[in-house]
Amino acid sequence: MxxxxxxxxxxxxxxxxxxxxxxxxxxxxxxxxxxxxxxxxxxxxxxxxxxxxxxxxxxxxxxxxxxxxxxxxxxxxxxxxxxxxxxxxxxxxxxxxxxxxxxxxxxxxxxxxxxxxxxxxDEAMVAAWQTYRRELDEVLDAGDRDQALRLFMLLAGSSEQDVAGAQAAPVWPALRALAPTLRYDxxxxxxxxxxxxxxxxxxxxxxxxxxxxxxxxxxxxxxxxxxxxxxxxxxxxxxxxxxxxxxxxxxxxxxxxxxxxxxxxxx
The missing domain is CATH 3.40.50.1820 (Alpha/Beta hydrolase fold, catalytic domain)
Structure with a gap:
């Protein structure tokens, strides 16, 4: 390529x-x-x-x-x-x-x-976004990619059940590899x-x-x-x-x- x-x-x-x-x-x-x-x-x-x-x-x-x-x-x-x-x-x-x-x-x-x-x-979503950015930086700085993905999914409207299902799915390791780029987005x-x-x-x-x-x-x-x-x-x-x-x-x-x-x- x-x-x-x-x-x-x-x-x-x-x-x-x-x-x-x-x-x-x-x-x-x-x-x-x-x-x-x-x-x-x-x-x-x-x-x-x-x-x-x-x-x-x-x-x-x-x-x-x-x-x-x-x-x-x-x-x-x-x-x-x-x-x-x-x-x-x-x-x-x-x-x-x-x-x-x-x-x-x-x-x-x-x-x-x-x-x-x-x-x-929406004012509430702006506040949630600012909290997400702060927490995302913290967990990625700590090397916790799983928590970074969970934070992202919850912000994006997924339920706890959706997050658990994603974490158990075969695609999760590939998502973990991409987790640092959440900070870029x-x-x-x-x-x-x-x-x-x-x-x-x-x-x-x-x-x-x-x-x-x-x-x-x-x-x-x-x-x-x-x-x-x-x-x-x-x-x-x-x-x-x-x-x-x-x-x-x-x-x-x-x-x-x-x-x-x-x-x-x-x-």
């Missing part, structure tokens, strides 16, 4: 799924080793030159330290440069926050689509609410999509959590459009989301 080197020398792995048209770079979300977006990329590969990369600390990408959101923006810049110098972006969940930060920083990107970015807009979301002053710098067209219902594994979240977050972000963006996808689930069905994205990126 090919790699690029970021500005700080960190090696970032990526896959070029096709060369069919304008470049489209997929940006993964929390606890994603680069596999989550791949089905969507394959769905869009007949119309776009799809590039799916692994964010630093995930999969075959290195984890250069010290971490900063600016380093992740440089990683994405290196991927875009290797793909031809300009690209559309699709960001899933916290990957959407990173995509918007990259656009605000001036990366050479065209259209941007994000799905269910978990910005916090938290940094991309910052204080919790949409960063209106930075989003105002994003002049490209932005599509914000959300599902029609909350993922069953996130049932503890407030009603319309992702919709409210997307509406707040859209209000801060100069050229935003909103769409609701007819699926229930944080990872949208490529067969449903794919055509919406295809139309948007085609202009």
């Amino acid at each position: 090919p790699h690029v080197y970021s500005a700080d020398g960190t090696s970032i792995g990526y896959d070029r799924l096709s060369d069919a048209g304008p470049v489209l770079v997929l940006v993964g979300g929390g606890l994603d080793d680069g596999t989550e977006n791949r089905p969507l990329g394959e769905h869009l590969a007949s119309s776009f030159g799809v590039v799916n990369y692994r964010r630093r600390g995930r999969g075959d990408s290195d984890d250069g330290q010290p971490y900063a959101v600016e380093r992740e923006i440089e990683d994405l810049a290196a991927v875009v440069d290797a793909a031809g110098g300009r690209a559309h972006l699709f960001g899933a969940s916290t990957g959407g926050a990173l995509a918007l930060e990259a656009a605000a920083a001036g990366l050479p990107v065209d259209r941007i689509a994000v799905h269910e970015v978990p910005y916090q807009v 938290a940094a991309c979301l910052g204080d919790g609410p949409p960063p209106a002053h930075r989003l105002a710098r994003v002049r490209q067209p932005v599509l914000l999509t959300t599902g029609i219902a909350v993922d069953p594994q996130m049932a503890g979240l407030p009603v319309d959590f992702f919709g409210a977050a997307a509406d707040a972000a859209a209000a801060a963006l100069p050229d935003a459009r909103r769409d609701t996808v007819e699926v229930a689930g944080h990872v949208a069905d490529p067969a449903v989301l794919g055509p919406i994205l295809g139309t948007f990126f085609a202009g």
Whole structure:
């Protein structure tokens, strides 16, 4: 698999799924080793030159330290440069926050689509987010990856039963390996609410999509959590459009989301 080197020398792995048209770079979300977006990329590969990369600390990408959101923006810049110098972006969940930060920083990107970015807009959720960030730092500094994962799942609306089931599942060791990157996703979301002053710098067209219902594994979240977050972000963006996808689930069905994205990126 090919790699690029970021500005700080960190090696970032990526896959070029096709060369069919304008470049489209997929940006993964929390606890994603680069596999989550791949089905969507394959769905869009007949119309776009799809590039799916692994964010630093995930999969075959290195984890250069010290971490900063600016380093992740440089990683994405290196991927875009290797793909031809300009690209559309699709960001899933916290990957959407990173995509918007990259656009605000001036990366050479065209259209941007994000799905269910978990910005916090409710006062109680903002307080919970700030507590989570503090506790996440504490447990990761102590080397307790299991507790880091539990904190993340509970914040994301999972029940104690859901957490116990996940911990007993075969996927748990892979999630433990990714647990340190939860701090990176938290940094991309910052204080919790949409960063209106930075989003105002994003002049490209932005599509914000959300599902029609909350993922069953996130049932503890407030009603319309992702919709409210997307509406707040859209209000801060100069050229935003909103769409609701007819699926229930944080990872949208490529067969449903794919055509919406295809139309948007085609202009």
